[in-house]
Amino acid sequence: MTREQFDSYCGGMKATTNVIQWGNASVWKIGGKIFAICSNWGDGKEGPEDQLEGRSENQSKNASIGSEPEVHTPRISFKCSDLAYELLPEQHGIIPAPYLARAKWVQINNPNAMSEQDLKLHLDAAYEIIAKKLTKKVRAELGVKI
Incomplete structure (x- = not known):
């Protein structure tokens, strides 16, 4: 999912x-409370999963001349349930x-770690978790029914 x-x-x-x-992160809130963040922090970049790990920022900057420029992918973070927090970090690319x-909260470091459909379900859940805390x-002022 793009930013x-x-x-x-x-x-x-x-x-x-x-x-x-x-630092230019897109921070989404409900009732003033954060439920999801999208940023380009770190060295996540598009490409095979094995290219996403083990490279420092200096290694990325010092890539050989003539190589393809690196395209940084967004890192999406969101609030999750207790169960999701236990299970999601077991997947490659989610910490x-x-x-x-x-x-x-968890962060998706690899764009292939989760399907867009699953990510949308988790964003919906994050929204609901935070909305319930209002x-x-x-909630009535915002017109939110949970």
Whole structure:
């Protein structure tokens, strides 16, 4: 999923807002609470899975002259349920999200780690988890029924 597709999908959810912060990350919120983030942090790039691991930023910068330019892929992070937090990091290309793992967030580092359909289901679940934490009054003001 591209960043544009991510933004379009999250923007289609009821009462969501988007802010760009933390080094150009696309941060999606419901009622002021974050449920998903898309950024180009790190060295994730399009290509075979084995190319995504084990390369430092300097190695990427020092690629041989004449080689194909690297295209950085978005890293998508989202809030997940307790069960999803236990299971998802067992898949190649999905890790506990840096800085957010203690709150049960995961990050997709490899664009092939999850289908777009599954990612959308997890984004829906993240939205619902955060929306449920809002007060009834705030949910009513936003017109969100969970």
